[in-house]
Amino acid sequence: MSKDPYTTLGVKKTATDAEIKKAYRKIARNSHPDLNPDDATAEAKFKAASAAYDFLKKPEQRARFDRGEIDATGAEKQPERKFYREYAQNPDNPYQSGQQYQGFGDASDIFAEILRQRAQTGSQSGSRGFNMRGQDKRFSLEIPFMDAVLGGKTRITLPDGGMLDVKIPQGTADGQTIRLRGKGGPGFEGGPTGDALVTLSVRPHPMFHRDGNDILITLPITLDEAVLGGKVEVPTIDGTVKLTIPKAANSGQTLRMRGRGVKPAGKPAGDQRIELQIITPAQGNEELEKFMGNWRKTNAYDPRKGMKI
Secondary structure, X not given: OOOOHHHHHOOOOOOOHHHHHHHHHHHHHHHOOXXXXXXHHHHHHHHHHHXXXXXXXXXXXXXXXXXXXXXXXXXXXXXXXXXXXHHHHOOOOHHHOOOOOHHHOOOOOHHHHHHHHHHHHHHHHOOOOOOEOOOOEEEEEEEOHHHHHHOEEEEEEOOOOOEEEEEEOOOOOOOOEEEEOOOOOOOXXXXXXXXXXXXXXXXXXXXXXXXXXXXXXXXXXXXXXXXXXXXXXXXXXXXEEEEEEOXXXXXXXXXXXXXXXXXXXXXXXXXXXXXXXXXXXXXXXXXXXXXXXXXXXXXXXXXXXXXXX
């Protein structure tokens, strides 16, 4: 995806949700891999548009991007928090007031903080030392779409060469943060270890899209399947199933399969929504053209009636 999802979709930053969705659908119709087999450029354009749309359709995420708080991957752009300075400057910090510890220096200095703690407790507990919880560590991790919806396990390679195993819960959403207890920085003087906070970004899928707990898919059908109806195979996140196409089906018509969507733990499963797209034969067919020519003479109709100004 481009650094700017608006540029990827060809819309302005002020575009409405409806305009963003319309732009995405236009690109998807023209660049879908099923309609452009062996076209790497079209597939890349489709994936980029899918990622941009998935990013911008989340109101809170879009707002944070517009404010410059996160980048197009959802990663935080704020500078690393200076915890000790923030703590020391907090008006609720008891060491900001009082005269008995002024000799220990700047309140933002972590060593001054340690000395204050020791001075406060030393007279009561003798040699009892100061301990502090370890710092939380933040990581970003991109995961496959299917791992997010079905759950899975993966491993992060840490900057120091260590490994961190991450269990991905079933139904994980894009931008969700997983807390791994005790996998952060070491505590000070026996204090508890901090946690690892892993923010997940879900890699777009070339065929499936997610809307809440619903799975969306565009299903190409033939002209005869649209006219006559029939049963066709449809991919789902749990495998291929049979779907009945009604007679006289239209492009853009949406069918629903109950309970075939994402199934987060402890929550009801979503549905799979199938948008039909009629695909005519790639090559001219003289027999079909002759049939349609004769059919038009006695069965002509105007589907655009009412659109005239």
